Amino acid sequence: MCENIEKTQVVIPRLGQGENLLGAYALEVTGVTKGRGSLFIHTAGAVYMLKSFTGSMEKAQGLAQVLAELKTWDPAVEQILPTQEGAYAVREEGGPTYVLKSYQPGRECDVKNAFEVLEGARKLADLHLQLETIETDKKEVFFAPQHLLAEEVRRHNRELKNLRNYIRKKKKKTGFEDLYEQAYGTFYGQGEQVEEEILSLKEELQLCHGDYHHHNVLDCSGTSHIQHFESMRMDSAMSDLAKYTRKALEKNRWNAELGRQMLMTYQRVRPFRTGELQQLYLRLLYPEKFWKIANHYNNNKKTWSSKRDGDKLRQILAQEKARQEFLVLLYNLAE
Numbered sequence: 001m002c003e004n005i006e007k008t009q010v011v012i013p014r015l016g017q018g019e020n021l022l023g024a025y026a027l028e029v030t031g032v033t034k035g036r037g038s039l040f041i042h043t044a045g046a047v048y049m050l051k052s053f054t055g056s057m058e059k060a061q062g063l064a065q066v067l068a069e070l071k072t073w074d075p076a077v078e079q080i081l082p083t084q085e086g087a088y089a090v091r092e093e094g095g096p097t098y099v100l101k102s103y104q105p106g107r108e109c110d111v112k113n114a115f116e117v118l119e120g121a122r123k124l125a126d127l128h129l130q131l132e133t134i135e136t137d138k139k140e141v142f143f144a145p146q147h148l149l150a151e152e153v154r155r156h157n158r159e160l161k162n163l164r165n166y167i168r169k170k171k172k173k174t175g176f177e178d179l180y181e182q183a184y185g186t187f188y189g190q191g192e193q194v195e196e197e198i199l200s201l202k203e204e205l206q207l208c209h210g211d212y213h214h215h216n217v218l219d220c221s222g223t224s225h226i227q228h229f230e231s232m233r234m235d236s237a238m239s240d241l242a243k244y245t246r247k248a249l250e251k252n253r254w255n256a257e258l259g260r261q262m263l264m265t266y267q268r269v270r271p272f273r274t275g276e277l278q279q280l281y282l283r284l285l286y287p288e289k290f291w292k293i294a295n296h297y298n299n300n301k302k303t304w305s306s307k308r309d310g311d312k313l314r315q316i317l318a319q320e321k322a323r324q325e326f327l328v329l330l331y332n333l334a335e
Helices: 057-070 114-133 149-169 175-200 237-250 256-269 276-285 288-300 303-318 320-334
Strands: 029-035 038-043 047-053 097-102 206-208 233-235
Touching: 057 097, 057 114, 114 206, 114 237, 114 256, 149 175, 149 276, 149 288, 175 276, 175 288, 175 303, 206 237, 233 237, 237 256, 237 276, 237 288, 256 320, 276 320, 288 303, 303 320
Parallel strands: none
Antiparallel strands: 029 038, 038 047, 047 097, 206 233
8 A cells, every 4th residue: 555644653754863855945834744665745735755766966966867857757656856956866975875755645556456466567658768868968867777677686596505504504494494495496597597698688778767666656546656766776777677577476376368468568569679688587587586485585694584585485386386387488488
């Protein structure tokens, strides 16, 4: 569901021990409420969202420019507000960076509703078409080589192998560690295949949402709109589609027919370019969920974490047959 801003406690409009960052904006603040990972800034005429931002000040400016252009495509697209001095982000000395943006309430896409899932795929294709047309002199601030697929896969595979080596050396293993060793061969083999084959593919980079999933697309039963563009980056359009497809299918037990319809819905709006289906196949072949479980365990290595991660690992093992059925379908489409 969307963030609930009506039943939360009003707090003093101050973000930290230092300067009141809201004072940088020309707003008459009537109250501030806490939301999920953000603050909602109430004024007499509107509500804004103050959210942490991991990019540079230059990227915040570039993002503001892109969102301003997208507003002609969709008037509901969030806009980043400038400070009174014209900056598009604020930062306390030694503290995090924030952006203040317009807030559009709405209900998140229901990932269990096929119609809404397909609407999210259609909206993504439309967004990609719009982003292809945007000219900006700030594109370099959206380029992050560590997020490109080949580099990310190499890094994740190395982490999977390091964890396997750590577990091998343990004399007394937990249930999760035994299960990890059993599943490692299958999933690491998929990772190795992706690492090898991705080198032969040429990726066409464009502006992408960067974090497109069902939580970030709203009102899919009517006029849908997209939120939370803070992760925008230069990448393949398939990075967005792969993430959205994976998240939706994980919630639907890797329903191959739903996955096929998602791809067809996307393609009717934005036809796939040469090599994109093959790239999408490799992105979805990569055992992302297995890596996430391993990474979570590796960062905790505690008994409660081991049990929780073991439950998640058993879940993805139970869904692996259905996942492979969808991957076969996608592979055949890519041929």
